[in-house]
Amino acid sequence: MARLITLGVKQLKTVALQPLTKESLARWMKAILLPLIGSVIFLLLWHIGAARVNTSLGVFPGPVIVYQQWQGLVAEHQRERKKEQAFYERQEKRNAKKLAQDPNYVAKVRTYTGKPTFFDQIITSLYTVLAGFILASVIAIPVGIIIGLNKAVYSALNPIIQLFKPISPLAWLPLVTMVVSAVYVSKDPMFSKSFLTSMFTVTLCCMWPTLVNTAVGVATIDKDLLNVSKVLRLKWITHTVKIVIPSAIPMMFTGLRLSLGIAWMVLIAAEMLAQNPGLGKFVWDEFQNGSSNSLGRIMVAVLMIGFIGFVLDRIMLMLQRHVSWDKSVILR
Numbered sequence: 001m002a003r004l005i006t007l008g009v010k011q012l013k014t015v016a017l018q019p020l021t022k023e024s025l026a027r028w029m030k031a032i033l034l035p036l037i038g039s040v041i042f043l044l045l046w047h048i049g050a051a052r053v054n055t056s057l058g059v060f061p062g063p064v065i066v067y068q069q070w071q072g073l074v075a076e077h078q079r080e081r082k083k084e085q086a087f088y089e090r091q092e093k094r095n096a097k098k099l100a101q102d103p104n105y106v107a108k109v110r111t112y113t114g115k116p117t118f119f120d121q122i123i124t125s126l127y128t129v130l131a132g133f134i135l136a137s138v139i140a141i142p143v144g145i146i147i148g149l150n151k152a153v154y155s156a157l158n159p160i161i162q163l164f165k166p167i168s169p170l171a172w173l174p175l176v177t178m179v180v181s182a183v184y185v186s187k188d189p190m191f192s193k194s195f196l197t198s199m200f201t202v203t204l205c206c207m208w209p210t211l212v213n214t215a216v217g218v219a220t221i222d223k224d225l226l227n228v229s230k231v232l233r234l235k236w237i238t239h240t241v242k243i244v245i246p247s248a249i250p251m252m253f254t255g256l257r258l259s260l261g262i263a264w265m266v267l268i269a270a271e272m273l274a275q276n277p278g279l280g281k282f283v284w285d286e287f288q289n290g291s292s293n294s295l296g297r298i299m300v301a302v303l304m305i306g307f308i309g310f311v312l313d314r315i316m317l318m319l320q321r322h323v324s325w326d327k328s329v330i331l332r
Helices: 002-017 022-051 063-101 118-149 151-164 169-183 193-219 223-232 236-274 279-289 294-323
Strands: none
Touching: 022 063, 063 118, 063 294, 118 151, 118 193, 118 236, 118 279, 118 294, 151 193, 169 193, 169 236, 193 236, 223 236, 236 279, 236 294, 279 294
16 A cells, blocks of 8 residues: 555656646646636726726625625524524423423424525525426426427427517516416415416426427437337337437437526526515515615625526536537536
8 A cells, every 4th residue: 555655646746747738738727727817807897897886875896895795694694503503402492391391291393484594595596496497307308309209299389389488487477476376275385386486487488498409309310320210110119218319318408408597597587576585585685675785795696696507507517428428528
């Protein structure tokens, strides 16, 4: 083991002492230096520009103020978690005391109902958007495969797809709200109506890129593969699973990435109007609050929305590389 470690250290020293070539230097600049320079320039322009914009709530927040508000939101989350922990500890002690006095006592366990923090609302938004995205994918992928395989079905459904594809979430939301309120009637609901409203709005708006790209991927399968399937006389299900889906995966994932990006954008607007807890409601509440800290907190939410959208896209791209036969897909 010691010998292996010594050899490893020598190899690292050898690599470190090797002179930088033009190619390696160019790769290093492209991967690290250029993004860093771009970020610094952006922060400088933001700092200079923000100081010149005066709003009804004060000066537009620059990077320093936004960072301070971020620290405030983190501290607020930590305080809320301490309150929650103290609440459950008091409840546990109270129930233990009553059980000691009366062994037949039925302990009452209450759920902490404190105000959701910024990070709680991030989790809620992610839960909602993934629920809507998964539902959209479950609908869009099979329909896209059927459309791609059958030209008659394509001709029949294409006008409907083109009609509903460009509709704004702001148009869908009132209709979805009324339908959910009329249909989802329960004394003990599993999900809140605001959650279902946001989820179905996301589904209706984000399913189209996946549906269209899946259909295109299926319709453009290599004819040689189709001929092989005919020669082997594969059943329809076997043909779909073994030939169609693997061949259409690159286009399918292109649609899924576009759908997830649209879902995340639509969700923020839906949460604002449906008042479903999440980042959209957080932004709306801060706007309505109108305090001196509101602009900074809204800007924190805006940056977090962009960051989460970027991370979701990277996750989808890595998943595509994992399941696709086309390993030339690169992270970009």
